[in-house]
Amino acid sequence: MAGPDMTGGPSPVDVERRLRDLLTDDHLTVRVPARALDAVHTGVRRRRRRARLASATAVVAVAATVGAVATPALLHRSSRAPHDHVVTAKPEPWTSGPATALPTALRSPSAMAVSGGVVWVAGSGVLARVDATSRRVTSMPTGAVSDLAATPRHLWVALRPANGTARSCSLELHETNSGSSVSTYTLPCDADGATGPVVTANGPRAWVASDDGTRTHLRLYTANTTSPPVERVLPGRLAGPRPLAIGGTSVYVVTSGTDGAVLHRLSATDLTPLATIAVPGARLVAYGSDQLFVADAASVAAYRPDLTARRTFVAGAVSALTTGDDLVWCDPGGGKLSGLDAHAGTAAATAAFSPGPVGLLRADGTLLWSVQVYGGRAVVLSAQRAA
Numbered sequence: 001m002a003g004p005d006m007t008g009g010p011s012p013v014d015v016e017r018r019l020r021d022l023l024t025d026d027h028l029t030v031r032v033p034a035r036a037l038d039a040v041h042t043g044v045r046r047r048r049r050r051a052r053l054a055s056a057t058a059v060v061a062v063a064a065t066v067g068a069v070a071t072p073a074l075l076h077r078s079s080r081a082p083h084d085h086v087v088t089a090k091p092e093p094w095t096s097g098p099a100t101a102l103p104t105a106l107r108s109p110s111a112m113a114v115s116g117g118v119v120w121v122a123g124s125g126v127l128a129r130v131d132a133t134s135r136r137v138t139s140m141p142t143g144a145v146s147d148l149a150a151t152p153r154h155l156w157v158a159l160r161p162a163n164g165t166a167r168s169c170s171l172e173l174h175e176t177n178s179g180s181s182v183s184t185y186t187l188p189c190d191a192d193g194a195t196g197p198v199v200t201a202n203g204p205r206a207w208v209a210s211d212d213g214t215r216t217h218l219r220l221y222t223a224n225t226t227s228p229p230v231e232r233v234l235p236g237r238l239a240g241p242r243p244l245a246i247g248g249t250s251v252y253v254v255t256s257g258t259d260g261a262v263l264h265r266l267s268a269t270d271l272t273p274l275a276t277i278a279v280p281g282a283r284l285v286a287y288g289s290d291q292l293f294v295a296d297a298a299s300v301a302a303y304r305p306d307l308t309a310r311r312t313f314v315a316g317a318v319s320a321l322t323t324g325d326d327l328v329w330c331d332p333g334g335g336k337l338s339g340l341d342a343h344a345g346t347a348a349a350t351a352a353f354s355p356g357p358v359g360l361l362r363a364d365g366t367l368l369w370s371v372q373v374y375g376g377r378a379v380v381l382s383a384q385r386a387a
Helices: 012-022 034-049 052-078
Strands: 109-115 119-125 126-131 137-141 144-150 155-161 169-175 181-187 198-202 205-211 215-222 230-237 246-247 248-258 258-269 271-279 286-287 291-295 299-303 310-315 321-324 327-330 338-341 345-351 362-364 367-374 378-384
Touching: 052 321, 109 362, 109 367, 119 144, 119 378, 155 198, 155 205, 155 362, 169 205, 181 205, 181 215, 215 248, 215 378, 230 248, 230 258, 248 286, 286 321, 321 362, 327 362
Parallel strands: 109 144, 144 198, 246 286
Antiparallel strands: 109 119, 119 126, 126 137, 144 155, 155 169, 169 181, 198 205, 205 215, 215 230, 246 248, 248 258, 258 271, 286 291, 291 299, 299 310, 321 327, 327 338, 338 345, 362 367, 367 378
């Protein structure tokens, strides 16, 4: 059995055990790649089979390995640009793809969703499905669509009352191959209100918020189940055109009442309230890169997922806000469309088209999609990183 080091220092075994303890996720302040950890642990095992007198050299070698991994991350973190303005130095221009014409009946696009290589656009009583690769377009009649949310297997369609139809709101579940309707759920609704239901989705679940005229009803539906939805009623009415987002383990929704706009954070699984903060004038929310982005009439702010920290992400009003590929796409001050680095706030990319009618702009990984109307004809446009 190895005894203590007679020089008064720790034994080689104690040194190696302490190093292995320090190389766990609970102790590291930076993330170390798995390959680096494997290399370090392999080196420790080899040294144990060698002479114990080499322990001091082993300590230096392991410390140098960890330092080599940690230093680039720390340098990157400290070199980020300040968050209170947009730096527009040499943003990468994204290449525009071909324009895809939508059915002539779809004159007024009202909602858009993208997922799994399929683009969905709704408006004027028409739901169009565009294959992102072939650009083949199919369409079907639908009601007055206020919002869409898509996943690779499910399309959720939020409907509002329209002239000559039933004066109620509803949520429809469609399958993505054909677009055919699978289920329909009635929603609380203000039939005369200006704001229709909004919906977001992840996997088989959809979160939909609807306004009954005085309160906001947030519901969680799961595809292909007969269980009743989980519901949470919130004070105030829905605020803005896109006040709902899902991110991580939370769902976020903005409501507006006598005290102004309020941002609610709730558990994504059971809608338990987790936090509430004031967000004056909030209109749009989007989640990406482990942050929540909230746009009001004058700026976009970035929040931590738990809403405990806020920073100004960009100054200026925006008409559209979406996230993807570690970028935040918006049009600061109504100017050129920019893809901002989600962490630094610097302008990292640009696209040649504008956000389109009612801010129809969606990112899907490395692709950016928009809907435009030219001469009364709606078209779908895309942009991507240059090859």
